[in-house]
Amino acid sequence: MSWFYSAGGEQRGPVEQAEFESLISTGVIRPETLVWQAGMPNWQSAADTRPDLLPPALPGLPAQTYTMPAPFTPGRRYGGFWIRFLARIIDGLVLAIPSLLVILLVVGASFFKQILAGDFLGLATAGPAMIVASLINAAMYAAYEAFTTSTYGGTLGKLALSLRVILPDGGMLSLQQAFIRHLIYGAGSILGLVPFVGPLAGLWTLVDNVAAAFDPQKRALHDRIANTFVIHK
Numbered sequence: 033m034s035w036f037y038s039a040g041g042e043q044r045g046p047v048e049q050a051e052f053e054s055l056i057s058t059g060v061i062r063p064e065t066l067v068w069q070a071g072m073p074n075w076q077s078a079a080d081t082r083p084d085l086l087p088p089a090l091p092g093l094p095a096q097t098y099t100m101p102a103p104f105t106p107g108r109r110y111g112g113f114w115i116r117f118l119a120r121i122i123d124g125l126v127l128a129i130p131s132l133l134v135i136l137l138v139v140g141a142s143f144f145k146q147i148l149a150g151d152f153l154g155l156a157t158a159g160p161a162m163i164v165a166s167l168i169n170a171a172m173y174a175a176y177e178a179f180t181t182s183t184y185g186g187t188l189g190k191l192a193l194s195l196r197v198i199l200p201d202g203g204m205l206s207l208q209q210a211f212i213r214h215l216i217y218g219a220g221s222i223l224g225l226v227p228f229v230g231p232l233a234g235l236w237t238l239v240d241n242v243a244a245a246f247d248p249q250k251r252a253l254h255d256r257i258a259n260t261f262v263i264h265k
Contacts, residue, residue, distance in 0.1 A: 039060070064078070111263060113242070115195065116190075116244060116250075119190045119192070135165045142160070174211060178211035181205055182206055182209070213254060216258055219236060
């Protein structure tokens with residue numbers, strides 16, 4: 033069973049039992065270190081939790097540190113692969129018209145500039161304009177997801193399906209946290225614009241999303257890296 037522990041005022045984990053015991057033996061987890069695993073009502077010192085591995089905790093541990101919220105709430109339902117996939121489709125439909133307008137404006141402006149310059153042969157080369165349009169759309173999507181997730185707990189697609197993105201303590205993400213989470217998820221799309229890297233970037237996106245189907249808490253890779261969860265409200 034996985035363990036969580038506190039270090040430097042931050043929550044660390046999950047780690048499996050063997051790694052947990054290794055952290056104890058190397059002194060990373062000390063007697064007074066707070067630890068938690070599923071089934072425990074609250075965080076406790078490592079010495080109280082595993083007295084067989086550690087001596088009693090030193091006195092003087094601040095009482096308020098024992099009120100750290102548990103990373104997992106019993107009965108919590110996590111958003112699985114298919115419902116999250118449907119939420120992405122809804123978000124794509126929401127942004128479809130703005131994205132199309134960006135492409136028409138950027139590519140159209142490029143064509144108009146070439147016509148004024150008399151470069152009619154250059155009308156067939158819309159590659160640079162499409163890259164610019166793609167970057168603008170990527171920035172627009174990042175702003176959309178970061179704002180909605182940090183303000184409302186999820187994008188319009190997730191909210192429509194009663195999903196929320198939360199931190200381990202159940203709180204909402206800050207704007208910065210939501211933006212970083214999206215950058216991790218969207219790395220494949222952005223890198224896909226780089227020549228020769230595109231196919232590998234697409235593989236990252238595929239593995240990232242499919243991972244949610246095999247994770248006990250239905251977390252995609254970007255959720256694990258950003259330390260977030262997608263749950264049913």
